[in-house]
Amino acid sequence: MVFIAILIGCVLGAIIGINAPVISYTYSSYLAIAIIAALDSVFGGISSVINKNFDLKIFISGFFGNAILAILLTILGQRLNVDIYLAAIVVFVWRMFMNLGTIRRYYVEKWSNKIKEKKIKKNS
Amino acid sequence: MTNKKLISIVLGVMCFALTVAICIQVRSVQNSTTVSQSYEESNLRAEVLRYQERYENILKDIEDLNDEINKQIDEATQENSNLEDAQSQIKEGNMIIGTTDVSGPGVIITLDDSTTDPTTVFNPNDLLLHDLDILSVVNELKNTGAEAISINDQRLVTTSSIQCGGAIININGQRVGAPFEIKAIGLPENLSNLERPGGYLDDLREKYQMQVKLEKSNNITIPRYSGVITFEHAKTVE
Numbered sequence: 001m002v003f004i005a006i007l008i009g010c011v012l013g014a015i016i017g018i019n020a021p022v023i024s025y026t027y028s029s030y031l032a033i034a035i036i037a038a039l040d041s042v043f044g045g046i047s048s049v050i051n052k053n054f055d056l057k058i059f060i061s062g063f064f065g066n067a068i069l070a071i072l073l074t075i076l077g078q079r080l081n082v083d084i085y086l087a088a089i090v091v092f093v094w095r096m097f098m099n100l101g102t103i104r105r106y107y108v109e110k111w112s113n114k115i116k117e118k119k120i121k122k123n124s
Numbered sequence: 125m126t127n128k129k130l131i132s133i134v135l136g137v138m139c140f141a142l143t144v145a146i147c148i149q150v151r152s153v154q155n156s157t158t159v160s161q162s163y164e165e166s167n168l169r170a171e172v173l174r175y176q177e178r179y180e181n182i183l184k185d186i187e188d189l190n191d192e193i194n195k196q197i198d199e200a201t202q203e204n205s206n207l208e209d210a211q212s213q214i215k216e217g218n219m220i221i222g223t224t225d226v227s228g229p230g231v232i233i234t235l236d237d238s239t240t241d242p243t244t245v246f247n248p249n250d251l252l253l254h255d256l257d258i259l260s261v262v263n264e265l266k267n268t269g270a271e272a273i274s275i276n277d278q279r280l281v282t283t284s285s286i287q288c289g290g291a292i293i294n295i296n297g298q299r300v301g302a303p304f305e306i307k308a309i310g311l312p313e314n315l316s317n318l319e320r321p322g323g324y325l326d327d328l329r330e331k332y333q334m335q336v337k338l339e340k341s342n343n344i345t346i347p348r349y350s351g352v353i354t355f356e357h358a359k360t361v362e
Contacts, residue, residue: 001128001129001132002128002131002132002135004132005132005133005135005136005139006132006135006136006139008136009135009136009137009138009139009140009142009143010139010140010142010143012140012143013139013140013141013142013143013144013146013147014143014147016140016144016147017143017144017145017146017147017148017151018147018151020144020147020148021148022148022151022152023148023149023152024152024177025152025170025173025174025177026174026177028149028152028153029170031145031148031149031152032149034145035142035145035146035149038138038141038142038145039142041138042135042138042139042142045134045135045138046135049131049135054131056130056131056134059134060134063138
């Protein structure tokens with residue numbers, strides 16, 4: 001159910017994104033960091049669905065809050081001539097890998113349990 | 125169950141927004157530049173792109189302001205015959221010096237570099253179009269009575285220069301590269317005489333194997349000169 005929704009969202013997004021107008025180069029660095037933040041939120045959402053502690057409010061506020069904070073940090077970094085966005089990228093990508101690890105462990109365990117059950121059924 | 129539905133709808137919408145953003149980002153980065161490994165270089169490249177963008181925005185602003193000025197002038201001179209005369213004189217003058225868009229019958233000449241393999245000729249320079257080629261074609265166009273000429277949308281005015289700039293040609297201080305599209309307004313039958321045997325276009329085509337095309341057209345639009353023409357030193361003799 002969840003994954004069907006995600007798939008539909010992705011396909012629709014790709015179709016519209018390909019036909020959408022191109023943004024100017026000045027803003028593309030902000031959009032890039034916002035994409036990373038949003039990607040992190042989505043993976044976090046999926047892993048919390050798996051852990052059954054998904055909270056809609058936290059998820060939506062995280063999605064927009066993280067993206068906006070990351071953009072603001074990037075702007076601040078450009079003003080100060082420090083690449084703060086690198087720190088944001090490190091944190092987001094690190095968390096993405098953590099969440100991916102959770103998702104992967106859950107499914108590997110699920111499938112290995114299924115295989116075990118089948119073997120037990122065959123033997124009995 | 126409703127909770128799960130809600131979750132999947134929200135996640136779907138989020139993924140939708142995310143993929144839209146990713147697609148836009150990928151396309152805009154593809155459009156502007158290749159990703160460079162060197163930090164310094166990519167910074168400089170970004171700077172150049174940013175300035176280019178600003179330049180284009182300012183140019184658009186100037187055009188809007190010019191339109192505004194023209195509208196204001198039209199409004200102000202509507203009910204005064206003296207001013208209307210002056211206005212029509214200004215318009216005529218602007219057409220002569222090339223600061224208004226003009227349209228009319230004429231020819232479109234398309235010139236491109238030769239497709240001959242450069243390893244098979246003695247001097248590969250002969251396969252490329254040079255500033256002097258363009259200059260000669262323009263000269264012949266003027267000789268046959270062209271009233272307005274543009275090269276790749278760069279209007280030729282009295283102060284225009286056609287200069288070699290390495291792999292490109294500088295016209296009006298703007299970089300212009302092959303293929304060249306030279307538009308000229310005038311009597312098409314006269315202008316198409318450029319194709320006569322022994323003419324410069326014929327020379328380019330036969331001697332140097334350049335790709336030359338001359339088309340007559342009844343409706344050619346030539347854009348105005350976007351720069352400013354000022355006279356600082358020249359003064360009218362009383």
